[in-house]
Amino acid sequence: MNFGQFYEIWLQQLQALQELASVPKPPSSPDHDPYLTHLVHRFISHYEDYYRVKSHSARTGRGGVFSIFAAPWLSSLERSLHWVAGWRPTTIFHLLYTETSARFEARLLDFLHGLRTGDLSDLSPSQLSLVSDLQCTTVTQENLITDQLSLWQESACHLVSDDQDDPEIQRLIKVLNNADDLRLSMMKKVVEILTPQQAVEFLIASAELQFGIRGWGLDKDRDRHNSLSLQQS
Template sequence: MAFHRFYETWFDNLHLLVDQLTQAPKPPTTQDHHHLLHQLVQKTMGHYAEYYRVKSLAAKQDVLSVFAAPWSTSLERSLHWIGGWRPTTAFHLVYTESSIMFESQIMDILRGVRTGDLGDLSPGQFRRVSELQCDTVREENAITNELSEWQDGASDMLGNLCGNIDEKIEGLGRALEKADDLRLRTLRNVVEILTPQQAVQFLVAAAELQFGVHAWGLNHDRRRSNK
């Protein structure tokens, strides 16, 4: 319950951060603007890091409750991968936002006008994003396999509840810890590849996706409870 309260406050503060990100000057026209964007990106990344820090503490107290995520909607839980969002979602978001912005500004880009946003990713940035995606997929698969092995051992756990239940639960906690570490590292590595302007756009898009899924989930749960 303590983490539930933390999450509600954290989620409200994420809304405030996104308001700051969307109000920042784009494109940045002065060095001060560049510095402001950099500060906002670092502040947002710190906000995500704090979430995973507190979540890790909560998981050490009760990993099963953290896995169940009662603070999330039914829709959000249906999309979870090992207690949260799938890290490779970040790359789909980069490619989608880049494609949308590129198409909306294609005439300017063909005339050689550099927009500096996600629609203007350089070949080097695309290469680094692609390489990072491959590495992330490999780590995702390894953690998924680890969880599958844990689940395969569930029958043994049920047959010997008094003997190794604590050890089994600790294994689940380790899988969650690795998944959350990959989630945060993926965000950090993507942001590191992008310019401050691009990072702002990526973080806004990621948060808006989170807000949208949460709102859809709330509406669905309310309709279901009213039946």
């Protein structure tokens, strides 16, 4: 199985997990938290599987690390949004702030009446402070990895083969692994800041964003292909 085939199966499993987690639940309580915590662990484990297989494919798969960067299994839109062969880690903070703001506005009257929801609209000041600090750290680490990739690109003129043992190939694989490690670790750290209920809502929103971009991108590629076919006929 190549990585593209694995990715399709992985997406199907993510969708099934998203649908399971999206089933309406009662407000979070001590008795309910274990179930929500279990869902969070399943989401995180699923992302860990993705990055583990991705790293293995970059080292040993057909096309190696160049195939991972080219990502032919993705739409043009998805590839255009990539940073080091994947989503930019700071995206999770933009998503979190967007979800928090939208939910807060929708429940503003409840808050004015002193009602607490315990969901993503109800982040505490200490949670917001931790998220802000983590975002600053992530930006710094992103910049370091961007510099690593730039240095690799400057030396790429010396690349004479696609041999996986070539030192330049190994350097690029290391940059990719650093980027993926940052993506995964930042997701885990954000989830650790949130309550189980908030974490499940955040992970559902993350999956929805991924599926939304993918669906839109595939539709655009299909429209472009049909348009070219009509012009050539």
